[in-house]
Amino acid sequence: MATFRVAAGRVLGYPAWDALFVGLSLVHGAALAVMPAAPVVAVLLWWNANTISHNFIHRPFFGTRTANRLYSAYLTLVLGFPQTLWRQRHLRHHAELAELAAAKPAAAYKLVGRSGFWTGRLAIELLLLAGFWTLLATQLTPWFLTAYLPGWAIGLGLCQLQGYYEHARGTRSHYGRIYNFLFFNDGLHVEHHRRPGLHWTELGQLVQPQSPHSRWPPVLRWLDAVSLEGLERLVLRSPRLQRLVVAAHERAFRRLLPLVGDARRVTIVGGGLFPRTALVLRKLLPDAELTVVDACAAHIEIARPMLGDGVRFVHEAFDPARSCDADLLIIPLSFNGQRRRIYERPPASAVLVHDWIAASHQPSAIVSWLLLKRLNLVRSSESSRRQP
Numbered sequence: 001m002a003t004f005r006v007a008a009g010r011v012l013g014y015p016a017w018d019a020l021f022v023g024l025s026l027v028h029g030a031a032l033a034v035m036p037a038a039p040v041v042a043v044l045l046w047w048n049a050n051t052i053s054h055n056f057i058h059r060p061f062f063g064t065r066t067a068n069r070l071y072s073a074y075l076t077l078v079l080g081f082p083q084t085l086w087r088q089r090h091l092r093h094h095a096e097l098a099e100l101a102a103a104k105p106a107a108a109y110k111l112v113g114r115s116g117f118w119t120g121r122l123a124i125e126l127l128l129l130a131g132f133w134t135l136l137a138t139q140l141t142p143w144f145l146t147a148y149l150p151g152w153a154i155g156l157g158l159c160q161l162q163g164y165y166e167h168a169r170g171t172r173s174h175y176g177r178i179y180n181f182l183f184f185n186d187g188l189h190v191e192h193h194r195r196p197g198l199h200w201t202e203l204g205q206l207v208q209p210q211s212p213h214s215r216w217p218p219v220l221r222w223l224d225a226v227s228l229e230g231l232e233r234l235v236l237r238s239p240r241l242q243r244l245v246v247a248a249h250e251r252a253f254r255r256l257l258p259l260v261g262d263a264r265r266v267t268i269v270g271g272g273l274f275p276r277t278a279l280v281l282r283k284l285l286p287d288a289e290l291t292v293v294d295a296c297a298a299h300i301e302i303a304r305p306m307l308g309d310g311v312r313f314v315h316e317a318f319d320p321a322r323s324c325d326a327d328l329l330i331i332p333l334s335f336n337g338q339r340r341r342i343y344e345r346p347p348a349s350a351v352l353v354h355d356w357i358a359a360s361h362q363p364s365a366i367v368s369w370l371l372l373k374r375l376n377l378v379r380s381s382e383s384s385r386r387q388p
Contacts, residue, residue, distance in 0.1 A: 014199060018061040021052045022071070028052075029078050035143045041151025045079055046158035046219075049086070051184050053079060057087045058197055073125055077132050080152045082125035094196050158219055165221035172221075173213040175338065187217060209321040209338050232274045236302070242274070245371075250280045252365040252375040253352075257284060259363055259377055260350045263328040267291045267348070269318045270332040275303040277330050277354075278311055291326070293318050295336070324348040333373060343378055351378045 028044050036044075053075055060068045072083040079086075136144045166172065166189050174180070174187035184200050190213070191206035192198075198206070216223050235241045257263070266288045268277050278292055290310070294300050295317040304313065320341050329348035331339070333355065342353055343361060353376045357366065361376035 014059075014201075017199075017201065021055060022061060024048075025052050025075065025078060029074070032078065032148075035140065035147065036151075038147045038151035038154065041148055042154035042158060045152060045155030046162065047183070048075075048079060049155075049159050050162060050186050053083060053086060054090070054186070055184065055200055056083075057090050059199060069121060072121070073128055076125040076129055080129070080133075081156075082122055082129060084119065084122040084125055088122075094193070162218045165218040168221070170212055173207075173211055174215070174217050174221075175207070175213055176215070176217065179217045183217075189218070209341050210317075210319050212336065213338070214336075235274050242276075245274070246276050246279055248368040248371070249276050249375075250284070252367045253277075253280050253284055255365040256352060256363060256375060256377050260328055260352075263288055263350070265289050265291075265326045266328045266330065267293060267324055267326040268330040268332075269293050270295075270299075270334055273299040273302055275307055275311075277332070278303070278307050281330075282307065282310065288328075320345075320347050322347060328352065330354075343376075346378045346380045349380050351380075352376070353378060 025048065028048050031040065031044060056071070056075065062068045062071060072087075075083040133144075136148065140148075171190050171193050173190040176187060180187045185203050186192075186200075188200075188203040188207065190211045191203045192200075194206055195203075214221050235245055263285060264287070266281055266285065268275075268281070268290065270293070273296075275292065278290055281288065281290060289312070290307075291312045291314060292300070292303065292307075293314045293316060294303075295315070297315050300313050300315055318335075318337070320337050324347045326348050327350065329346075329351045331342055331351060331353045335342075335354075339353070339355070342351060353361070354367070355361075355374055355376055357369065357372045357374050359376070360374065361378060363377045365375045367373040367375055
């Protein structure tokens, strides 16, 4: 039977952080003891599975096998599913992704248990869980049936949604500070897959500007499709909406372009699906050389007939870490990269950044209150002065 890999003689691997996780899991158990409503059961299960339980899989907290097995049994009762089964499935997931990446998976991430799916520890956890659920069903029947079971099912659904969108269209990270504070850097998923055994506090060292990521946490990542690309496809169906969107962007560009100066070479990142920026700049800068850089070939083919022969198209993903040989660079709201890096280290002498309306960076112009969107001008000289 496979065993946890731990260093003998230690009580906790990372004493402060591991003690915090153990303490929070005890709080989870205490919260269930007061028989909360179904939404609380669901959220606690989803949160624990993606923080405490997940970290315990990769870096067991205790320095003895007995302590780790007892804690695994406790998590089984708190979460409502065997921690050993969750560990087997999760480590197999890492091994399969490593194989897909043509990399030999580390021995530590092969399916746990050489004897097969069933192990003695899994059987014990299943028996413990069955006994615990029987006790709840007989002693706390109304709460068990109307709150615990529905909350448990919803929590598993949230975990399934989380797991799916962490890897839909390839593994992606989320760099939002609030989510990563509450979920202990769970958003750094690309980095986690790069070094699965690395402690969560060290994952930030692996962040790279070109790492695929989303502005949404995994459980909300379906909004990527319906919020921006979905709206653009809606605009494509309506000539009236196209005129309104182009007019709103034109007003913002008219306010900021005089501050840019002479822009003879303009690079537009993205925007191939509905090329509103290119349509506006072709009108406002008729003598400029326009280049549209888009990672989606299908979007480029949609934009070509709308823009004609006067625009150059490049099919590639834009890397903000590379200097851009253009007088003016345009970054879209849907930019799939680290927007903060654009502001801190602009890759061109002048950059116009489409951003949410709350993200004001002077000079700035509001595109539309209805779309909650603004346009910010960033200059490399300003960035240089801010650097120590």
